[in-house]
Amino acid sequence: MFRIGIVGTGAIGKEIARAIDSGIVPAKLEAIWDRDEEEAKSFAATLKSKPKVLPLKELVEESNFVVEAASQAAVKEVGIAALGAGRSVMIMSVGALADKELLERLRSLAKNCHCSIYVPSGAVCGLDGVKSASIARIDTVTITTRKPREGLRGAPFIVKNNIDIDKITEPTTIYTGPASVAIKEFPANVNVAASLSLVGIGFDRTIVNVVVDPTIKRNIHEIEVKGEFGELKTHVENVPSGFNPKTSYLAALSAIATLKQVCEPLKIGT
Numbered sequence: 001m002f003r004i005g006i007v008g009t010g011a012i013g014k015e016i017a018r019a020i021d022s023g024i025v026p027a028k029l030e031a032i033w034d035r036d037e038e039e040a041k042s043f044a045a046t047l048k049s050k051p052k053v054l055p056l057k058e059l060v061e062e063s064n065f066v067v068e069a070a071s072q073a074a075v076k077e078v079g080i081a082a083l084g085a086g087r088s089v090m091i092m093s094v095g096a097l098a099d100k101e102l103l104e105r106l107r108s109l110a111k112n113c114h115c116s117i118y119v120p121s122g123a124v125c126g127l128d129g130v131k132s133a134s135i136a137r138i139d140t141v142t143i144t145t146r147k148p149r150e151g152l153r154g155a156p157f158i159v160k161n162n163i164d165i166d167k168i169t170e171p172t173t174i175y176t177g178p179a180s181v182a183i184k185e186f187p188a189n190v191n192v193a194a195s196l197s198l199v200g201i202g203f204d205r206t207i208v209n210v211v212v213d214p215t216i217k218r219n220i221h222e223i224e225v226k227g228e229f230g231e232l233k234t235h236v237e238n239v240p241s242g243f244n245p246k247t248s249y250l251a252a253l254s255a256i257a258t259l260k261q262v263c264e265p266l267k268i269g270t
């Protein structure tokens with residue numbers, strides 16, 4: 001039986017915890033952790049499985065599968081602690097894996113301990129097709145992320161460039177460039193571009209457009225891929241999480257679906 005530990009109990013971590021608690025994922029919710037320990041404790045008390053609230057080291061010791069749902073900065077610490085102790089890990093803050101050295105370190109730890117690193121599709125659709133297409137030649141990959149103001153507010157790129165997001169009254173492309181840069185400029189907004197880069201043609205050749213769109217209420221991601229296989233286009237209009245407007249509900253659902261797949265013998269999809 002999987003004994004899951006979750007680091008980060010915000011919008012995604014809470015949804016995952018509730019899904020395990022209610023039996024949607026056939027596993028035990030062993031422990032949770034958040035840097036707001038008191039909040040994590042009150043959340044744990046609302047769950048029927050009453051998970052322990054434990055700092056990273058103890059959480060890893062008590063669990064046999066660790067979920068990172070915290071921040072890009074947390075990925076290194078969580079990944080190394082979990083894989084180093086022989087636990088598989090699921091990473092939500094995928095942008096951290098743009099750091100080639102970190103990615104290689106985590107890969108090699110996983111290989112040595114016969115563990116896996118799971119990266120869910122998150123808030124995008126179509127990674128299955130891109131993964132298949134990448135077996136042959138891919139020429140171009142573009143992702144366009146459109147979010148309402150609240151979905152982008154506070155991003156380093158916006159702050160650094162003094163963009164007054166409240167003065168934007170029509171759909172405006174504020175960034176076009178490689179995923180390698182986008183993921184640093186919008187760390188809480190375009191992790192999807194990182195997942196796409198990992199399955200496709202890498203962080204430098206994946207082009208990201210970020211659009212502030214005050215006319216919409218959903219987080220929209222569009223992917224376009226051209227290659228030897230033909231062409232692929234996906235479009236998803238995500239309901240934002242009620243807890244965190246930057247994060248789409250689908251991202252949490254994708255994490256839950258991935259955990260279900262990890263825990264069950266039947267695996268479907270590319």
Ligand SMILES: NC(=O)C1=CN([C@@H]2O[C@H](COP(=O)(O)OP(=O)(O)OC[C@H]3O[C@@H](n4cnc5c(N)ncnc54)[C@H](OP(=O)(O)O)[C@@H]3O)[C@@H](O)[C@H]2O)C=CC1
Binds near residue numbers: 123246
């Ligand atoms: N792969 C994908 O498609 C998607 C990925 N994401 C990413 O997934 C991650 C989780 O998203 P979400 O739940 O919406 O984020 P939230 O901000 O709602 O929740 C994250 C929680 O983790 C806490 N936290 C941050 N760093 C640490 C740490 N080192 N140790 C313990 N707790 C920590 C945060 O505390 P505090 O508030 O103090 O920072 C917060 O309570 C984010 O990095 C987000 O960008 C989001 C959407 C889609």
Ligand SMILES: O=C([O-])CC(=O)C(=O)O
Binds near residue numbers: 190
């Ligand atoms: O949830 C979303 O729509 C996408 C997101 O924030 C991310 O990829 O970081």
